Amino acid sequence: MAHSYTPGLTVTERTIVRRRRILPLPGSVLVQVGDAVRADTAVARAELPGKVVPLNLANQLGIAPDEINDYLVKKEKDSVQKDDVLAENKPFIKWFKTEIRSPITGTVESVSTITGQILLREPPRVLELRGYIDGTIADVHPEQGVTVETTCSLVQGIFGIGGETSGELVMGVKAPDQPLLPEQLNPSMKGKVVVGGAFLSAATMTRAKELGIVGLVVGGIHDKDLRALLGYDLGVAITGTEQVGFTLILTEGFGTIPMAPKTFALLSAHAGQKASISGATQIRAGVIRPEIIIPHSGPAAATKVAQAEREGIQFGDPVRIIRDPLFGKIGAVSGLPSELRAIPTESEVRVLEVRFPDGTTTVVPRANIEVIEGA
Amino acid sequence: MTAAQQSPATSNPTHPLNVIVATDCGSTTTKAILIEKVGNEYRQTYRGEAPTTVEAPFEDVTRGVLNAIAEIEELSGRTILDGDRIITPNQASQGDPTRGVDIYVSTSSAGGGLQMMVTGVVQNMTGESAQRAALGAGAIVIDVLASNDGRLPYEKIERIRTMRPDMILMSGGTDGGAVTHVVEMAEYIAAAEPRPRFGSTYRLPLVYAGNKDAQPQVSKILGEKTALEFADNIRPVLERENLAPARNKIHDLFLEHVMQQAPGYKKLIEMAGAPIMPTPAAVGVIMETIAKREGINLIGVDIGGATTDVFSVFGGLFNRTVSANLGMSYSISNVLAEAGLDNIMRWVPFTIDEQTLRNRTKNKMVRPTTIPQSLDELQIEHAIAREALRLALIHHKSLATGLKGVQQERTISDVFEQRTSGKTLIDLLKLDLIVGSGGILSHAPRRIQSMLMMVDAYEPLGVTTLSVDSIFMMPHLGVLSTVNEQAATDVFVRDCMVYLGTCIAPIGLGKDGERCADYEIALPDGRIEKGTLAFGDLKLLSLTRDQQATVTLQPSKQVDLGEGPGQSFTRTVKGGVVGLLLDGRGRPLQLPTEQAARVAMLTKWYQAVGLYPAGSKWRIADG
Numbered sequence: 001m002a003h004s005y006t007p008g009l010t011v012t013e014r015t016i017v018r019r020r021r022i023l024p025l026p027g028s029v030l031v032q033v034g035d036a037v038r039a040d041t042a043v044a045r046a047e048l049p050g051k052v053v054p055l056n057l058a059n060q061l062g063i064a065p066d067e068i069n070d071y072l073v074k075k076e077k078d079s080v081q082k083d084d085v086l087a088e089n090k091p092f093i094k095w096f097k098t099e100i101r102s103p104i105t106g107t108v109e110s111v112s113t114i115t116g117q118i119l120l121r122e123p124p125r126v127l128e129l130r131g132y133i134d135g136t137i138a139d140v141h142p143e144q145g146v147t148v149e150t151t152c153s154l155v156q157g158i159f160g161i162g163g164e165t166s167g168e169l170v171m172g173v174k175a176p177d178q179p180l181l182p183e184q185l186n187p188s189m190k191g192k193v194v195v196g197g198a199f200l201s202a203a204t205m206t207r208a209k210e211l212g213i214v215g216l217v218v219g220g221i222h223d224k225d226l227r228a229l230l231g232y233d234l235g236v237a238i239t240g241t242e243q244v245g246f247t248l249i250l251t252e253g254f255g256t257i258p259m260a261p262k263t264f265a266l267l268s269a270h271a272g273q274k275a276s277i278s279g280a281t282q283i284r285a286g287v288i289r290p291e292i293i294i295p296h297s298g299p300a301a302a303t304k305v306a307q308a309e310r311e312g313i314q315f316g317d318p319v320r321i322i323r324d325p326l327f328g329k330i331g332a333v334s335g336l337p338s339e340l341r342a343i344p345t346e347s348e349v350r351v352l353e354v355r356f357p358d359g360t361t362t363v364v365p366r367a368n369i370e371v372i373e374g375a
Numbered sequence: 376m377t378a379a380q381q382s383p384a385t386s387n388p389t390h391p392l393n394v395i396v397a398t399d400c401g402s403t404t405t406k407a408i409l410i411e412k413v414g415n416e417y418r419q420t421y422r423g424e425a426p427t428t429v430e431a432p433f434e435d436v437t438r439g440v441l442n443a444i445a446e447i448e449e450l451s452g453r454t455i456l457d458g459d460r461i462i463t464p465n466q467a468s469q470g471d472p473t474r475g476v477d478i479y480v481s482t483s484s485a486g487g488g489l490q491m492m493v494t495g496v497v498q499n500m501t502g503e504s505a506q507r508a509a510l511g512a513g514a515i516v517i518d519v520l521a522s523n524d525g526r527l528p529y530e531k532i533e534r535i536r537t538m539r540p541d542m543i544l545m546s547g548g549t550d551g552g553a554v555t556h557v558v559e560m561a562e563y564i565a566a567a568e569p570r571p572r573f574g575s576t577y578r579l580p581l582v583y584a585g586n587k588d589a590q591p592q593v594s595k596i597l598g599e600k601t602a603l604e605f606a607d608n609i610r611p612v613l614e615r616e617n618l619a620p621a622r623n624k625i626h627d628l629f630l631e632h633v634m635q636q637a638p639g640y641k642k643l644i645e646m647a648g649a650p651i652m653p654t655p656a657a658v659g660v661i662m663e664t665i666a667k668r669e670g671i672n673l674i675g676v677d678i679g680g681a682t683t684d685v686f687s688v689f690g691g692l693f694n695r696t697v698s699a700n701l702g703m704s705y706s707i708s709n710v711l712a713e714a715g716l717d718n719i720m721r722w723v724p725f726t727i728d729e730q731t732l733r734n735r736t737k738n739k740m741v742r743p744t745t746i747p748q749s750l751d752e753l754q755i756e757h758a759i760a761r762e763a764l765r766l767a768l769i770h771h772k773s774l775a776t777g778l779k780g781v782q783q784e785r786t787i788s789d790v791f792e793q794r795t796s797g798k799t800l801i802d803l804l805k806l807d808l809i810v811g812s813g814g815i816l817s818h819a820p821r822r823i824q825s826m827l828m829m830v831d832a833y834e835p836l837g838v839t840t841l842s843v844d845s846i847f848m849m850p851h852l853g854v855l856s857t858v859n860e861q862a863a864t865d866v867f868v869r870d871c872m873v874y875l876g877t878c879i880a881p882i883g884l885g886k887d888g889e890r891c892a893d894y895e896i897a898l899p900d901g902r903i904e905k906g907t908l909a910f911g912d913l914k915l916l917s918l919t920r921d922q923q924a925t926v927t928l929q930p931s932k933q934v935d936l937g938e939g940p941g942q943s944f945t946r947t948v949k950g951g952v953v954g955l956l957l958d959g960r961g962r963p964l965q966l967p968t969e970q971a972a973r974v975a976m977l978t979k980w981y982q983a984v985g986l987y988p989a990g991s992k993w994r995i996a997d998g
Contacts, residue, residue, distance in 0.1 A: 025570070052566040054528040065555070109566060114592055115559040119566050159741045223733035235700055235709025236681075237740050253741060254734040283705055283743060323745040324735060324752055345753040346820035346988060349746065367746045 008320070008371035009156040009251075009289060011263045017152055017293060018138055021129050022145035024048070029140050037131035037148060039166040039276050044129040044145045050122030053104050057087045058116020060100050065116030072118075078108045086118060132164050133276040134295040153270055153294040155251065155263055157217070160279030160290025161230070161239045162247030166193075167214045169267060169275045169294065173197040176264035179256070180218055182207040189213050193275050193292070195267045199256040202228050209245035215277045217267065217292060219252040219259040220328075226254075240280025240288075247279040249290040252320070257328035260320060260372060270294045313371060319354060323368035330372070331356040335363075392859050394465045394476040396447065396455060397851035398440050399654055400427055400483040400643075402681060403744070405436075407443035408851050409451060409476075410866055417865035422846060423447040428639070429485040435639035436485055437646065461646055480858060481647050482850040484654035485637070489514040489629055490572060492540040494564070495521045496547035496556040501585065504609045505546040507774060508584070508618040510695050512625035513656030514542070515682070517699075520563075522547070522556045528563060535567035541633045543569065543579065543601070544621060545593070548586030550611045557585045561596045568600060571633075578602040580628040584609045584621040602632060629653060649858045655684050655695060657853025661867065662686040662810065663693050664856060668864075671807035674771075674833070676764060677849070678813035680704035680743055683763055685771035689800045694775035698767040703760060703815050704743030711736050714762035721966045722758035722831065724977040725751060750987060753820070757828055760815045764832035772799040803836045804882075804937050810872070812844035823915070823953045823984050826875040830956065834964050836882050837937040838926075838946050841875040841953075874920050876951030880958040883934035884965070887911035891959040892930040899923065911976070912959035915984040918950030926955075956984070 027046025037043060057072075058065040071087045074080055080102040088099040102120060109119040135150030172180045172194040180196025182203045193215035194208065200218045202225040208216055227233050229244050251263050275294045282288040313319075317333045335353030341363070342348050349365045356362070395410040395417075405428075409421040423446025428439035441459060448455050454474045455461060462475035491514040495502030498521035509516050517540055520531055543564065547557035564581070571579045581601040583593050587608055597603050604627075607620040630650055634640040644651055652660075655677070662675040666688035675686040681702040686695045700709040711719060716729055732755065739745060739756075747753040776799050811817075811829050819825045825843050835841075848871050856863035881892050889910045896904040899922045908914060908928075918924050927945040930936055936944040948955060960980070967973045981987060 049568065052529065052532045054532070054563070054566070110562065112558065112562055115555050115562060117559060117562060119562065121566070159737075220734075222730055223737045224730060226737075233708070233712035234737075235712045236706055237708075254737040281741075283741060322738070322742045323748055324738075325749055327738065343748055344750050344988075345747050347746065347818070365746055365748055367744055368748055370742070 008373040009158060010373045011155050011260065011266060012373070013153050013266060013269075014296070015152065015154050016149060017133070017154055018147050018149045019132055020141075020145065020147050021132060022141065023127070023129055023143075026143040027127070029142065029144075029146055031137050031140070031146060033137050033140055035137045036135075037137060038134050039131055039274075041131040042128040043131050043137070043148070046127050046129075047124035048127050050106055050124050051104075052109060053106075053120045053122070055086070055100065055103070055118050055120065056116055057100055057118050061087060061089055061098055063089075063116075066113045068111065068113060068116050068118075072111065074102075074108050076108050076111050079106075080108060080120065081105050086120075130164075132166075132278075133293050134274065150293070150295045152296055153266055155217075155266060155292040157249040157251045157281075157290040157292070158253055159237060159239075160247065160249040160281050161226075161242045162215075162244060162279035163240055163242075164276065164278045164280075165214045165247050166274060166276040168192045169195065169271050169273055169292075171195050171268055171271045176219065176261055177258035180204050180216070185211055185213065187211055193217065193277055195264075195271075196259075197264070198258040201225060205229055205244075205246075205248075213246050215247045215249070215275075217249045217251065217277070220250055220255045220257040221248075223254050237281050237283040239282075240278065242279070247277055247290075249277060249279055249292065252328055253322070255327070260330055262318070262372060267292070313352065313366070313369075318372040319369040320372055321354065321362075321364055321368060322370050323364075326362060326364065329354075329356060331362075334361055390464045390477055392477045392862060393467070394453075395855065395859075395862060396444060396461065396476045396479050397848075397855055398443055398479075398481045399657075399847075399850040400429070400436050400440065400481060400485040401654065401679075402485055403427055405439035405443045405485075406847060406851075407440070407447050408846075408848050409447050409453070410855070410862060412862075416869065417862040419848060419866045419870040421447045421451040422848075423450065427485050429637060433638075435642070436483070436637065437639045437642045440481070440643065440646070463648070478648040478858060479646055480649045480851070480854045481643060482652045482654045482657040482854050483634070483637075483640075483643075489625075489633060489653050490517050490539075490541045491515070491544060491625070492518050492520065492535070492538055492542075492569075493544040494546065494560050495519070496523075496560070496585075497521060498524050500613075501546045501548070501610050503774070503776075504616050504618065505544050505584070505621075507616075507694065508546075508609050508621040509544050509625065510697060510774070511618060511659070511693070512622040512629075513653030513659065513695075514625065515697050515699050520560065522560065532563050532567045535564055535569050539570060539572040540579070541572050542625065542628055543581040544625065545581060545583045546585045546609050546621075548589060548608075548610075549613055550587050550608050552586055552588075554586055554589040554592060557589045558592045558596070561589075561593045565596045565600055577632065580604070580632040582606055582621055582624045582628065584624070602628070604628060626650075626652075626656070649854060652850075652854045652857075654850045655697060657850040658684065658812070659686055659693065659695050660853040660856055661849045661863075663688060664860075664864075665808070665810070665867075666691070666693075669808070672802075672805050673808040673810060674768070674801070674806060675810040676767065676812065676816075676829075677844075678703060678760060678763060678767070678811075678815055680814070681706050683767035683813075685767050687771060687775055687801055689775075689802065689805065692800060694771070694800065696767070696771040696774050698763075698770045701763045701767050701770075703756065703763065703813075704739060706740075707743075707759060708736050708740045710759050710763045710766070713766055714759075718762050719755075719758050721973060722761050722977070723754055724974055724981055725754075726970060726974065727751075727755070754987070756815065757819075757824060760828050761832045764829065768801075768833055772801045775800045803833070803839075806835060806839050809833060809835065809839060809841045810844065811842070812847060812849055814847070816843050817845065817847050821986065822873070822875055823986055826878070826953045826956065827984065827986060830878050830880070830958060831964070834962055835878055835880055836962055838877060838879050838948060840877045840949050840951075842872050842951070843875060845871055845873045874949060874951035876918060876953040876955055877948040878956045878958055879926060879928070879936075879948070880960075880962055881908070881928070881930050881934045881936050882962045883930070883940070884961045884963075885910035885931070885933070890931050891934055891961070892928045892936070894929075894957065895927045896955070897925040897927075908957050908959040910959055910961055911979075912957070913980045913983045914957040914959070915953070916955040916957070918948070918955040920949075920951050922950040923947050924950070924955065 138149035139147035178197040196218035334355035425442030493505035502521035
């Protein structure tokens with residue numbers, strides 16, 4: 001039978017992560033297998049084709065498209081400087097002369113005698129791909145990029161916004177159920193990744209931006225604050241390109257939800273160390289979760305960490321309930337009845353029993369829990 | 376002949392088809408069904424599902440297919456797999472009828488389905504025709520570019536560059552007309568150097584179905600940069616649309632190029648006994664088949680986690696649209712964003728504060744596989760579903776307009792009418808059947824919940840029959856129908872379609888409690904049920920699936936049932952697992968804006984039809 005459970009989020013003290021760093025189009029790889037790299041090391045480089053600017057010369061000169069070759073000063077593939085004359089007419093009276101000048105510096109990409117258009121292209125833009133994490137080059141993909149490997153602590157979040165960044169991990173609160181308040185942020189946190197507890201408000205986000213904090217990691221936020229931060233209502237969870245001044249990672253979900261104690265303890269234990277974080281989230285096809293990677297010092301290859309293969313959900317597994325009315329509560333699996341059970345909606349579903357730290361138990365649909373993965 | 380009908384050597388098997396396994400590889404789940412010939416008819420017997428495995432770490436779609444089939448093996452006791460191979464044909468002739476199947480067929484929307492960009496010259500004419508061609512082929516249209524779309528040339532080029540479609544469809548110009556604009560668009564595409572979504576080593580497939588006189592120039596500009604194919608012009612003259620050749624070409628390229636890039640699809644194509652179809656195209660085939668067989672007008676809807684597909688057949692003309700970001704899990708937040716909080720809340724029979732609702736919706740978005748555990752959560756999801764269905768139908772109406780399908784003639788004056796808005800083909804008064812599919816409709820705990828969701832969202836007029844797909848097998852049957860129509864029809868009628876019943880909804884408005892219509896219902900057992908339907912009433916009468924009743928209504932003076940205001944109306948109607956719903960709430964449906972009145976009204980309606988468990992309290996959520 002297919003296993004009926006939601007793959008969980010990994011929270012682990014020690015694992016090996018490999019991250020593919022791939023250019024958007026072919027380029028050159030700048031490092032070799034075995035090289036040690038840092039998060040900000042350029043590992044590959046590509047030239048992104050410049051912007052294309054079309055100009056309709058035929059219209060501007062008042063001629064038929066198939067006549068434009070007679071008026072061109074610059075030909076296909078010629079380099080042009082901004083304000084260079086691209087085409088001109090040759091009237092008998094000088095005053096009637098029309099010159100079409102280039103609005104950009106670049107090259108003449110093509111000339112069309114069908115449409116009377118000339119396409120100009122700006123010079124290519126150099127794109128440098130960074131290593132993202134401190135680690136070792138495990139693999140080189142010629143012309144495409146590399147795979148960086150590191151031994152690290154890893155925390156996956158449920159949702160994030162903003163791209164990749166890195167900075168020193170600093171605890172903003174003392175306990176996982178405390179909210180992160182604006183007054184808990186200070187100028188010494190500039191360039192750092194600040195960990196909150198159960199919640200952070202719009203005011204805290206504003207303060208973080210003012211202070212130049214590069215990352216915020218917290219249990220939950222309100223959707224209305226996310227909307228205010230982004231300036232629009234996020235409809236689909238595909239993120240990573242937002243530019244709001246920092247990268248935000250939620251470990252639990254939306255609302256005021258204490259950070260899982262295990263997550264909080266792990267992050268606390270690494271306060272002061274450098275972390276690479278990414279808010280990129282994609283819930284649909286090809287799930288991408290936001291992540292906090294805290295590389296351990298020393299070469300990755302020297303310490304092989306066993307990657308446990310999950311075989312479905314088991315007794316004793318730590319789980320998080322991920323649907324109301326008990327959303328955010330954390331416990332351990334204490335029963336796995338195989339028969340379908342009717343729930344208050346009258347649906348008959350597979351369920352499991354969860355025991356909470358205070359000894360109480362509840363029965364929830366298996367679809368409504370996720371395993372907190374990682375040793 | 377469509378690509379789906381052009382099949383490899385295996386698609387016309389010489390052996391009889393007695394045991395069939397079919398899969399649909401969805402974005403998240405691969406669903407397999409087993410169909411067996413029992414006596415003289417085909418029946419769907421077992422079902423299995425497994426997570427789709429297009430993504431890492433598996434990156435091989437066949438892994439999920441084999442897992443789903445393995446579940447069927449386990450449930451049925453039949454041996455279908457030999458390692459990674461599907462055993463074909465069935466070994467009955469060798470004395471072991473429990474070993475093997477006669478054919479395997481599949482549909483796919485994994486990896487986000489077929490994503491296309493289309494271009495035209497005039498947005499509302501060739502741009503729209505191109506959009507209809509792509510949608511009809513089962514694609515998601517990620518953008519429509521046109522010479523007059525209001526974007527500056529460099530903006531168009533930037534847009535093409537940033538998009539990663541699976542395929543481009545270019546149209547524009549009538550045959551023999553000016554070539555300038557369509558060539559200009561080809562120049563923009565060439566300058567943008569678009570790259571395909573999957574794989575960096577192959578050229579992007581591009582179908583050119585515009586002015587045929589521009590083919591040489593388009594070939595010169597794009598021949599080197601794309602995998603260019605030509606199809607007949609989708610708008611050869613202004614008054615006629617000819618979509619079939621472009622659709623067929625899209626299907627061909629989908630199989631030849633796009634699917635070849637998706638992980639494991641080469642193997643999947645080899646495993647299947649018929650061409651793999653895009654899931655929506657297969658559902659479209661089924662919808663067209665029902666409408667044709669019954670000679671009716673229908674609307675079909677497949678509301679999924681990420682998208683909502685709407686199909687319609689009116690007067691024999693088929694249309695499909697996909698609302699790419701209206702769905703019940705991945706896209707649930709977008710439904711809230713597009714519909715607005717008030718429109719969602721108008722269907723919720725209790726009060727809940729905005730912040731709680733927004734947070735809950737976002738939590739469903741980030742954990743899309745969770746299910747409602749409490750009744751109030753179920754009611755919120757049903758409220759959101761009503762709005763997703765409603766918005767998707769509005770979208771569909773806007774594209775299922777005037778000039779549709781193949782070879783429809785229009786006059787020049789109609790063309791100018793279409794330029795401004797286009798008259799929708801969707802006429803709810805002429806609608807005979809609504810077919811619902813997708814988890815929220817197929818798996819609602821009570822069938823009345825599915826029925827009322829569709830009635831509330833679509834507000835059908837007059838007499839309309841409603842049905843749902845029992846366990847989401849329309850895609851499977853769509854692709855199967857291209858191989859064996861009888862098998863597909865048998866299973867469709869007996870196992871797939873669940874008739875919910877018929878809704879009778881008079882058109883008009885009145886004060887609550889005022890007479891809307893008098894009714895007289897001649898039931899199959901000879902009883903006559905008489906009564907008055909008042910405005911604001913919702914009545915549910917028992918009429919089972921195999922029963923029909925003759926209904927006569929005498930509406931009040933201002934009320935219309937299709938025969939004109941105040942005109943008497945008699946019709947034989949079908950029953951179903953829910954029954955006969957008399958909807959006196961008026962059309963257009965209006966709900967009280969004041970919160971307490973709205974909750975009271977909803978409670979009255981919901982209790983009248985037994986929508987939720989009896990005795991359940993419409994509790995006030997505490998936030």
